[in-house]
Amino acid sequence: MSRDVVRIRHSDESFICMHCGRTVMPADSGTSNRNHCPHCLHSRHVDLTSGDRRSGCRSVMKPIGIWVQSNGEWSILHRCERCGFIRSNRIAGDDNEVLLLGIAARPLSKLPFPLEGLLKETL
Numbered sequence: 001m002s003r004d005v006v007r008i009r010h011s012d013e014s015f016i017c018m019h020c021g022r023t024v025m026p027a028d029s030g031t032s033n034r035n036h037c038p039h040c041l042h043s044r045h046v047d048l049t050s051g052d053r054r055s056g057c058r059s060v061m062k063p064i065g066i067w068v069q070s071n072g073e074w075s076i077l078h079r080c081e082r083c084g085f086i087r088s089n090r091i092a093g094d095d096n097e098v099l100l101l102g103i104a105a106r107p108l109s110k111l112p113f114p115l116e117g118l119l120k121e122t123l
């Protein structure tokens with residue numbers, strides 16, 4: 001049995017988002033491995049290590065933060081609602097940009113210290 005093209009099927013199939021219930025189509029831009037919903041940015045805890053689909057947890061993973069890599073590329077930090085496992089996933093070209101911005105700005109909108117006093121000291 002010989003084939004010229006071997007396709008990895010599991011990363012190429014559509015799935016129903018566990019959080020918003022919308023159908024997520026196979027990745028077509030920006031990523032080779034669709035691992036989160038572009039509409040609500042939630043993911044699912046299915047991997048033990050990236051892409052292996054061997055976790056038995058299967059719970060919803062919530063987007064909790066943005067992490068910027070040294071090349072400027074954004075990744076979303078996902079935290080599992082059930083077991084607390086945290087993982088980073090590259091953003092995709094069709095991710096909801098308003099939600100991405102909201103996650104990135106969240107710490108700035110909930111400062112744990114008063115901004116006024118800080119500005120007076122540094123200016």
Ligand SMILES: [Zn+2]
Nearest residue numbers: 017020037040
């Ligand atoms: Zn969703």
Ligand SMILES: [Zn+2]
Nearest residue numbers: 045057080083
């Ligand atoms: Zn989990």
